[in-house]
Amino acid sequence: MxxxxxxxxxxxxxxxxxxxxxxxxxxxxxxxxxxxxQYSPCALPFTLSGKIPKLEDIxxxxxxxxxxxxxxxxxxxxxxxxxxxxxxxxxxxxxxxxxxxxxxxxxKAFVPPIKGVESEGVFTLKTMDDVKQIQNYIKERNPKKALVIGAGLIGLEGAVAFREIGMDVIVVELLEHLLPTMLDKDMASIIQSHMEEKGIQFRFGAAVSEIIGNPVNAVRIGEEKIETDLVLVATGxxxxxxxxxxxxxxxxxxxxxxxxxxxxxxxxxxxxxxxxxxxxxxxxxxxxxxxxxxxxxxxxxxxxxFGRNVKFKPVFNTAITELFDLEIGTFGITQERAKKEGIDVVIGKFKGSTKPEYYPGGKPITVKLMFRKKDKKLIGAQIVGGERVWGRIMALSLVAQKGASVEDVAYSETAYAPPISPTIDPITIAAEIALRKFK
Amino acid sequence: MxxxxxxxxxxxxxxxxxxxxxxxxxxxxxxxxxxxxQYSPCALPFTLSGKIPKLEDIxxxxxxxxxxxxxxxxxxxxxxxxxxxxxxxxxxxxxxxxxxxxxxxxxKAFVPPIKGVESEGVFTLKTMDDVKQIQNYIKERNPKKALVIGAGLIGLEGAVAFREIGMDVIVVELLEHLLPTMLDKDMASIIQSHMEEKGIQFRFGAAVSEIIGNPVNAVRIGEEKIETDLVLVATGxxxxxxxxxxxxxxxxxxxxxxxxxxxxxxxxxxxxxxxxxxxxxxxxxxxxxxxxxxxxxxxxxxxxxFGRNVKFKPVFNTAITELFDLEIGTFGITQERAKKEGIDVVIGKFKGSTKPEYYPGGKPITVKLMFRKKDKKLIGAQIVGGERVWGRIMALSLVAQKGASVEDVAYSETAYAPPISPTIDPITIAAEIALRKFK
Structure with missing residues (x-):
């Protein structure tokens, strides 16, 4: 063959x-x-910040x-x-x-037809060539300010990278909050506050109508002109x-x-x-x-x-990232999208700590779980916290893929040790809160 | 009522x-x-090492x-x-x-009827009083050498605590390897090597027949006399x-x-x-x-x-701990115990890294999965690695509680990001290796 x-x-x-x-x-x-x-496009933002030292390594x-x-x-x-x-x-x-x-x-990167988008200093972040071009531009022009169009994963990871190498960064997003397809506003706001503390500014519900200068020196948003030395277009x-x-x-x-x-x-x-x-x-x-x-x-x-007849299962779009000191994990549907799709959901939300109270170093973690009202199935999760978000989103995603109900999560056996996690895990508490609403 | x-x-x-x-x-x-x-008995070893600074906090x-x-x-x-x-x-x-x-x-702590076990300097580690007594003894006598009887969780966590506060430590275990009920020998040996590198000695297949001196100054194992200033009895x-x-x-x-x-x-x-x-x-x-x-x-x-009629589900005994720089997670049956119980298992074992190759700081991780031959169900897991073991054992345990098969794990959707985990997770690779053996 x-x-x-x-x-x-x-x-x-x-x-x-x-x-x-x-x-x-x-x-x-x-x-x-x-x-x-093959190289890993997801790794590109981390080559930009230098966390992955050599581009070719990816x-x-x-x-x-x-x-x-x-x-x-x-x-x-x-x-x-x-x-x-x-x-x-x-x-x-x-x-x-x-x-x-x-x-x-x-x-391929989608680039909206903004006036001036072809100018020097305007980039996408989808290929190794994109990274090389950005790195060359930074070396030659030493830009102090970056403006990122789009607050999706690549946009935010790019924004963090620019900030980490010392630039002032503004993120402009057409929708109402960051990571709009992955998170609800209440969860996004936790990340927004953290990124703002780290010096990144946000403009929501805002669109760049024009990129000014060649090389770029500003962009226009409505009546406002914002100075910038570099534009990253991260609009999907x-x-x-x-x-x-x-x-x-x-x-x-x-x-x-x-x-x-x-x-x-x-x-x-x-x-x-x-x-x-x-x-x-x-x-x-x-x-x-x-x-x-x-x-x-x-x-x-x-x-x-080769004739094995394996079905590809529907996807939950399980995703994870790190933005400064926060881990963010999600899968399935958000509360906002459920509303649009006409799916009734029951929410369990809980803010706790990643370790028992008595163990030093615990960090805040917020868990939001979406269960479908009609069959009690776990259909979405959003977790934002200082550590060990990945493990929780992995556990919830795998069990959701297996058709878990609110009872399955609320009564599940978790793994506990004082340096690692609380006796009663935040994910089971969030599920319990939802379970009570079902009753 | x-x-x-x-x-x-x-x-x-x-x-x-x-x-x-x-x-x-x-x-x-x-x-x-x-x-x-309520206080957390699991926290006691960590109060001994000082990682939890105040005993009362637990x-x-x-x-x-x-x-x-x-x-x-x-x-x-x-x-x-x-x-x-x-x-x-x-x-x-x-x-x-x-x-x-x-x-x-x-x-209550089980104390075997060893000659001299009532002597001063011989302790168990089950209650806050035990910790107080050990701490007083350490303050008064400044012991340099500790000997731990039993290589279960409490024994090993105690051994690590003694080592971390500067003592020479020997662990004596009747069975053939450490954590004998939780791990197989191949997985236990990874931990043993790591603990030996940190200065802890092990004696397996060995029993303490006598504790000598009051306060203790030695123990007898067969013909051999081993000097020690403190004995911790951690035999379950x-x-x-x-x-x-x-x-x-x-x-x-x-x-x-x-x-x-x-x-x-x-x-x-x-x-x-x-x-x-x-x-x-x-x-x-x-x-x-x-x-x-x-x-x-x-x-x-x-x-x-209160009349709700909830059944308590059978347990997988999901457990996690940290010993020096290793995380150890387990649930379900080991290969050794499966053999004793007459349960045929198919093993998937894989050693990989916790991050993609190109991302700095990845640590070795070994995953061993046990699937029941007759129905392909996931019935046990052992993971030992430098980080992110907890998340993997959580994910596997929750999905095993939901009745996951080898296909469920091998084809599962995991959460990937370069700083956090590889694109193809070690747990899915281990399941694939087992799946091939089923075919």
Missing amino acids: KIVVIGSGTAGSNFALFARKIDRKAEIIVIGKEKTM VVFPTEFYEKQKIKLLLETEAKAIDRERKVVVTDKGEIPYDKLVLATGS VRANTELAKQANLEVNKGIIVDEYLRTSDPDIYAIGDCAEVYDAVTGNRILSQLGTTAVRMAKVAAENI | KIVVIGSGTAGSNFALFARKIDRKAEIIVIGKEKTM VVFPTEFYEKQKIKLLLETEAKAIDRERKVVVTDKGEIPYDKLVLATGS VRANTELAKQANLEVNKGIIVDEYLRTSDPDIYAIGDCAEVYDAVTGNRILSQLGTTAVRMAKVAAENI
Whole structure:
């Protein structure tokens, strides 16, 4: 069997490795535009701050690693078209025939059509090249002020990085609070206060209408002109679906796939940021666009190409980050989105400490859990705290994936030791609070 | 209703608080031998090392707190007998009638009948008084060498505390490796090496036959005489069942209760260290004797006394600790115990890093998962690593409590961010390794 993968990012690279693990003989060819195989886009903000000292380190495996696994790499090669009748990928360097094709074309930064957005000093943060350009600009121009458009994960992580290397930072967000798709306002405000204490300013419900100067020296928000030496546009990503569209595959916001990750052509699969998945809570088709989702799709697609018939489960979009001294973890639906979707929820919210009262060093932690009113299932969680948020969001997410009810969480057995966690964990208390509202 | 609780430890104190939350009017009386209400016995080793600076701080709530909740406390009072016909508790200060009685009599340190075990300088580590005595002895005698009998949790935490305050420490364990009920030998050896590097010595398969000197100056192991200035006996605890036995309730190693936590007398409940629970893996009756189990039993008993009919679920004995720079987490059955019990298991074991390769500061972590061969269920986990063990054991335990299979874990959605965890989590890799063995 000859398997061709278009895309050398997280999804494509992991697919090739999983496929090779399953079958030692299949011919596996990866076509990629970039010079390297998979690197971690989530790591880019941390290269900017210097927490990851060398940019090149984020490339997960060198090309030789793939070659040793007998995965054929066609890097710096662009797929131009798919001829589904002849089962051939047309590239700028010739035609590649396939038995099975995997689209792992990824996503690109979305840049809104703001006047002046093409000026020098305006960046996105989606690729290694973006980081190189920002780093060069910082070296050459020594900017003192940065303005970030978009208070999503990348925007905030970028804002923290700029602040950590000594710049004044303003974050401008069209919606009413930070991380608007992941958190409710009450939880976002905890993070906002912390980031403000660290010297980052926020403007919510605000849009940049113009970027002034080339190189940039200011932006306009309504009547106001705000000086800045650098602009980061972090307004989300869009799925790369051009090839799929041109090949007449079914495409919505992303490429449409069935639960086995096959597109409308059964010999073509789509995985990672370019493909739509099902939301575990609403059942809607969504773009998940998380690294973990890409890897899980890669694994399932590899198994299905070799006939294993594994269904890809709907996603909860479990996510975690660190912003200064806070950890933030979420999954599932927010209270705000539940309202929009017409889903009645019962909330359990609790603020406690990460350690028993008597043990020094405990930090505040706030847990907010969303349970669906009609069946008591855990359908969302938001946790913000000074430490050990990750473990709690992992535990809640895994058990939600297994269909946990409010009783399951409220009566669950947790792991306690004085230096690590309280006897009665904040997650079980939050669930108890919700449980009482059910009664 | 008049509810009498015998025991002011974790189970009894929490029961009183839960009961009060459910019912504002019931008369609630707690009879306790000690001067204080609940304190955390798990915290005692950390008071010894000074990590918890003040011993008194481990008392969770002052007596006034309970009194404000209209919980009547009879402290420094000893229950001598239960007259089930008259429904009366006989104490050294008079008789207390009850409608419902809750036995939360706890456990006591088990001290094996070693020659010389009554000598000065020989201690247990189960109560605040034990800590006071050890601290006084250290102040007066300035011991340089400590010998710990028993390599369970309390023994090892005690050993670490002695080492951290500058003593030479030897740990003597009858069985073949440390934490013998919680870990297999391969996992225990990781911890052993780390503790040896920190200067603690171990003797396995060895028993102390005599404690020499008064105050102690040596112990005998077989032919060998080992000098020591202090001995800590940490050979487990025994349930306090005397009252229950005297009242002719059904008693095994602990007081026998049904799934609603009622003893053989339907007006008497038993909770915490003194009562037996069901093991989630084997279905056997066991003594769990964890703080988390005590609290959960307290909650369920309180609900049942007020007619809510909540079943207490079998326990996985989820536990966590910190020993020097390692976190150790476990639940369920070990490979060694599975063999003894005749349960066929499939193992998934993986050693990885707590962070992505490219992110500085990642620490080694080893994950060992046990799945039952006949139904693929996750029935045990052992994790040892430099950080973020707690979150993984929490996640695995909660999902095991919900009946997770090897596929559930292998395909689970985890939470990834470069500073916090790898894209593909060690727990999913360990499950994948097991999954391949099933095929």
